Amino acid sequence: MTSDLDDIRELAEDFATELRRKNRSQRTIHGYLQHIRYFADYLQAEGLPTAGPQITRDHLGGYIEWLLTRKNHRTGEQLSPEYARGQYRSLQQFFKYLKTEEIIDVDPFDRMTLPDAPEQQVPVPPIESLRALLAECAGTTFEDRRDTAIIRLFVDTGCRRGEIAALRVDDLDFAENTATVLGKGRRPRTVPFGDKTRTALRRYLRVRAQHPKAINDEPALWLGKFGPMTDHGIGQLVERRCLAAGIEHIHPHQFRHFFAHNWLDNGGQEQDLMMLAGWRSRQMLAKYGRSVADERAKAAHRRARLGDQL
Structure with a gap:
């Protein structure tokens, strides 16, 4: 019953x-x-x-x-x-x-198997598209300063959209040029960013200080017209900017793939990438590097010039 x-x-x-x-x-x-x-x-x-x-x-x-x-x-x-x-x-x-909880006697998932799914490679946005996206935000309005800072932080840190959206002003450390984000499993980690991202963030903070919500001591870093931005709002922001820049739509998670690919392509250590990206499993390295692994392998072969050594 x-x-x-x-x-x-x-x-x-x-x-x-x-x-x-x-x-x-x-x-x-x-x-x-x-x-x-x-x-x-x-x-x-x-x-x-x-x-x-x-x-x-x-x-x-x-x-x-x-x-x-x-x-x-x-x-x-x-x-x-x-x-x-x-x-x-x-x-x-x-x-x-x-x-x-003993609400059911038998788990209906016993002996069930996960449905198969073909591996889907997430395209890594070309650097030309990212430059066009930043050029679209190159103005001096509040939205331009904010959107430039968001996009640069995405590209420079490889953070997830939810991690970027949840940032608070106090999570930024300009003495170390780092941001502290809360990752999956509510695990905090510190991610560094470069000089251009620092400049973009400082410019945004200066215009943010005049925002009505900021004046009322709103702790959320990213502010929109009516208050703190959500991760959904940040996704819409990127979509809108891509359309205005005349480039193919870039999903925020593709910035993470761009970061991982370029880290590995520039000789970065896999263990360091795992720490920066907040991964516990090495399987994620393969997932994020797969879409352009062939390109990296060919570039490595050209650098090695193995046949030319004979």
Whole structure:
């Protein structure tokens, strides 16, 4: 016998409480809750039970299969297998929690496997596009100063969009030319930046000081028309600037790939890159370096001139 308390939409709030207890970021928690809600909506639309103890392996399998056939409602393009894999992982952690809490007797994910997904190489934006993007922000308005600082910080540090968005004024250290960001798992790390980024940040801070929110001691570093900017707002900013610069759209995460590629291409140590990027697994090195690994390998061969030594 089940009750409304067994509905996965109700149980999701208990799961969120557990995630907060584990000090997971608000963004991570939001992602889990969103995926649980999508699954509940699917079950309801299909006339299937939404009570945790009644959900079976077949229900989950049917949902993942359904996701693999869906199209993005905005673009009309097929949803990527990686999208289905992301939802699989979220729901897997949710049902693991339900099993631990003895809300369900059997974990329906037992003996299920993650859907296959072909490896997708994220294109590294060419440096000419980045120069055009910065040229588009070369004015002296508040927005120009802010956007230049954001883009330069992206390129110079390889930070994630959420890490950049969450910066506070006090996170900047101009004695060391570093920024302290909060990465995945709420793990802080310090990232250095160069002189041009320092200049861009100092110019922005000078115009920021006149912003109405700054006058009221707002701690958030990035300010928009109505207050602190969100990571979504920063994504829109980059999209808008790319369009104005007449270049192909650059997703903020591509800056991270650009940073990793150029670090390795200039002889940077892999262990140092892991520290700067906030990675714990060496698998991330392969993922971020793969899209232009062939180019780097050819350049290394030309530098070595092995055949010319005979």
